[in-house]
Amino acid sequence: xxxxxxxxxxxxxxxxxxxxxxxxxxxxxxxxxxxxxxxxxxxxxxxxxxxxxxxxxxxxxxxxxxxxxxxxxxxxxxxxxxxxxxxxxxxxxxxxxxxxxxxxxxxxxxxxxxxxxxxxxxxxxxxxxxxxxxxxxxxxxxxxxxxxxxxxxxxxxxxxxxxxxxxxxxxxxxxxxxxxxxxxxxxxxxxxxxxxxxxxxxxxxxxxxxxxxxxxxxxxxxxxxxxxxxxxxxxxxxxxxxxxxxxxxxxxxxxxxxxxxxxx
Numbered sequence: 001x002x003x004x005x006x007x008x009x010x011x012x013x014x015x016x017x018x019x020x021x022x023x024x025x026x027x028x029x030x031x032x033x034x035x036x037x038x039x040x041x042x043x044x045x046x047x048x049x050x051x052x053x054x055x056x057x058x059x060x061x062x063x064x065x066x067x068x069x070x071x072x073x074x075x076x077x078x079x080x081x082x083x084x085x086x087x088x089x090x091x092x093x094x095x096x097x098x099x100x101x102x103x104x105x106x107x108x109x110x111x112x113x114x115x116x117x118x119x120x121x122x123x124x125x126x127x128x129x130x131x132x133x134x135x136x137x138x139x140x141x142x143x144x145x146x147x148x149x150x151x152x153x154x155x156x157x158x159x160x161x162x163x164x165x166x167x168x169x170x171x172x173x174x175x176x177x178x179x180x181x182x183x184x185x186x187x188x189x190x191x192x193x194x195x196x197x198x199x200x201x202x203x204x205x206x207x208x209x210x211x212x213x214x215x216x217x218x219x220x221x222x223x224x225x226x227x228x229x230x231x232x233x234x235x236x237x238x239x240x241x242x243x244x245x246x247x248x249x250x251x252x253x254x255x256x257x258x259x260x261x262x263x264x
Contacts, residue, residue: 012043015064016050021206021263022199023051028064035073036117038087041095048098057263058206059102060198061125062109068134071116074143088148092117096149099124101221103214105205109198110134110176110185120149123158126217128185129201130176131194136184139171158184209245210263 010016013029025047027034051059063069099106099121108114108122110130119138122128130136138147138155147155147168155164159182166172176188189197205213215236219229240246244264252259 011046012039014040014043014047016047016054018051018054018056020203021055021057022060022202023054023056023058024060024062024199024202025051026062026064027069029069031073033067033070033113034063034118035070037073037076038091041091045095045098048102052102052104056206057104057210058202059104059106060109060202061099061106061121062195062198063111065111067112068108068110068114068122069118070113071118092148096120096124100150103217104210105202105213105217107198107202107205109194110136111191111194115139115173116147117149120147120151120154123154123184124150127201128179129194129198130179130185130188131191132176132188133191134176134179134188134194135173136176136179137167137171137173139173141169141171154184158182207261209243209249209259209261211243211245212240215240 010028013027015026015028017024017026025044027040027044029035029040031037048059106125106127108125108128110122110128111134112131113135114122114130115135116138119136122136138151140147152164152168155167159167163182167174174182174184176185179185180188219232219236222232223229224232245259245261248261249259
C-alpha cells in the first residue's frame with residue numbers, strides 16, 4: 001500500500017506533496033520569477049528532509065507555475081556588506097551538496113527560466129526534464145559575478161571546456177530543446193507537459209528497487225577510472241545482497257511474476 005498524500009505543507013514558499021512514495025517539492029516564492037533568498041534555501045533543505053522522513057523513494061523538484069526559478073533575488077544583495085564565502089559555504093553550497101547526494105533519485109521538472117541559482121538547483125538533480133521553451137543558463141557576466149552552485153563543474157562535465165567557457169563568458173541562454181541536444185538535460189518535452197512527464201518518470205522509479213538505486217548513485221557520484229568503479233560495484237553488490245528487494249527480485253524472476261519492491 002502506498003504512502004498517503006502529504007497535506008501540502010508549505011515552508012517559506014516551498015511546498016511538499018507526498019503521495020505513493022513520490023515527493024513533489026514546488027517552488028512558489030513571493031519574489032519575482034521564484035527568485036530565492038536565504039530563508040527560501042533553508043526551507044528547501046527542510047522540505048528535502050521532510051520528504052525523506054515521509055518515506056519518499058523519488059523526489060520531483062519543480063516550479064509551482066510556469067517558472068522554475070530565475071535564480072537569486074539580486075535586489076537582496078549588498079556587495080558592501082555581504083560575505084560571499086559565508087553565503088556559499090553556509091547556505092548555497094550545503095543545499096547543492098545535499099540535493100546532489102540525496103539518497104533517493106531526484107528529478108527536476110523545468111518550465112520557464114532556470115537561471116543562476118535556479119540553473120544549479122535543476123542540474124544538481126539526477127535527471128532533468130525540460131519544456132522545449134524552458135531557458136537554462138548562468139548569466140552572471142551581466143552583473144560581474146562568477147557562477148556558483150557548482151555550475152562550473154556541471155557545465156565542464158556535460159559540455160566540455162570550450163562550450164562551458166562560451167556559456168560562462170557570454171551569458172548565453174539555451175532553451176530546453178538545445179539543452180537536451182547539448183546533454184545538459186535528459187530530454188525536452190512539449191510546453192505544458194513537463195509536470196505530467198516528470199510524475200510518470202518518478203512513479204516508475206519509485207516503484208523500483210530504490211535501495212539498489214541508492215547504491216548505484218553512490219558509485220556514479222564517486223566516479224573514478226574503470227578499475228576503481230568496478231571495485232566499488234563489487235562492494236555495493238555485497239550490500240545489496242542483504243536487501244529485501246534483492247530477495248524479492250530473484251524470487252519474482254524464478255516465479256515468473258512482477259516483483260513488488262519496497263525500497264528496503
